[in-house]
Amino acid sequence: MSSAPAPTPPTPSEPGPFMSLHTALVLLIAVVIGLIVGGLSFLSGTPAAGAVLAGLISTGGSVPVLRTLIG
Template sequence: MTSTQPPQPVHSSPSDSAPAEPFLSVHTTVVLLTALVIGLVIGGLTALTGVSVPAAVIAGLTSAGAGVPALRTLIQ
C-alpha cells in the first residue's frame, strides 16, 4: 500500500525575489539626520544660556523643522 504525501509548498528564498525598496532614500536620511543634529545643537546651546528647558526644546524643534527645507535644496 502506498501512501501519497500532500505536496509541499515551494518556499522561495530571499535571493530569488527582487530586492525590496528601502524605506527612505539616502537623500532623505541625510537631510533628516542633519536636521536632527542641528536641532540638538541649537537646543543644547539654548539650554546652556539659562532659559527654561521647554524653551530650549522649542528652539531645537523649530530650528530642526526650519532646517529641513533648506537642507533639502542644499544637499543634492
C-alpha cells in the same frame, strides 16, 4: 492531446529601501542642528521647555533648506 505548459507566475521584485540616502542624510543633519540649537539655548539660561521648543523649531526649519542644499 497536448497542452501548452502553464505560464510561470512573475517573481516578485525586491522592494526598494525604506528611506533614500538623501532623506536620511537631510533628517540626520537636521536633528544634529536641532540638538545643537536646543543645547546652546539651554546653556544660555533658557528654561528647558523653551530650549526644547527652540530645538524643534530649528530642526523643522532646517529640513527644507538642507533638502535644497544637499542635492
